[in-house]
Amino acid sequence: MKTKTTGLTLAFCFLATAACFAADPQMGTWKLNEAKSKFAPGRPKNTMVLYKDATGGKVKITTDGIDANGKPTHSEWTGKFDGREYPVTGDPNADMRSYTKVDDRTLNFTAKKGGNVTVNGRVVVAADGKSRTVTTTGTTGTAASGGRAWQRGDFVAEERGKKFKNIAVYDKQ
DSSP: OHHHHHHHHHHHHHHHHHHHHHTOTTOEEEEEOGGGOBOOTTOOEEEEEEEEEOGGGOEEEEEEEEOTTSOEEEEEEEEOSEEEEEEEESOTTOSEEEEEEEETTEEEEEEEETTEEEEEEEEEEOTTSSEEEEEEEEETTOSOOOSHHHHHTOSOGGGTTOEEEEEEEEEEO
């Protein structure tokens, strides 16, 4: 009898733990719903985003999309939703990103390049868990100079310093 009780208790604990992790509404694959989204002209967009568990209590976020010229992009970030900066790779507008968990369905984030803030944003998962809205704001041309094109001044002057706001809606896959 004691063995059955102990076994059932352990099984219940494992199931409860698994249910808690599975219930995280941020996790999973999200596909851009362009019809419901609004992007500032010339801004890159992430068409597919994947949130998955990583080692050490971290989360890995992988994005695929297109840049302002229609070329494919791919970036990766691994970190915790603790407000601290973690490196991001593959994003020409950021080398560090931080996420802060506001509640179970809301994250705030900041992207930086060379120590300068390039984008601020908020990710909100709908109550039904089937969609999410990512609102991003920033100013064009705020990334730290780092390439020859920047040094040569190949960027259109009127594009620098222009504020933008994007609203991207994603559907859970």
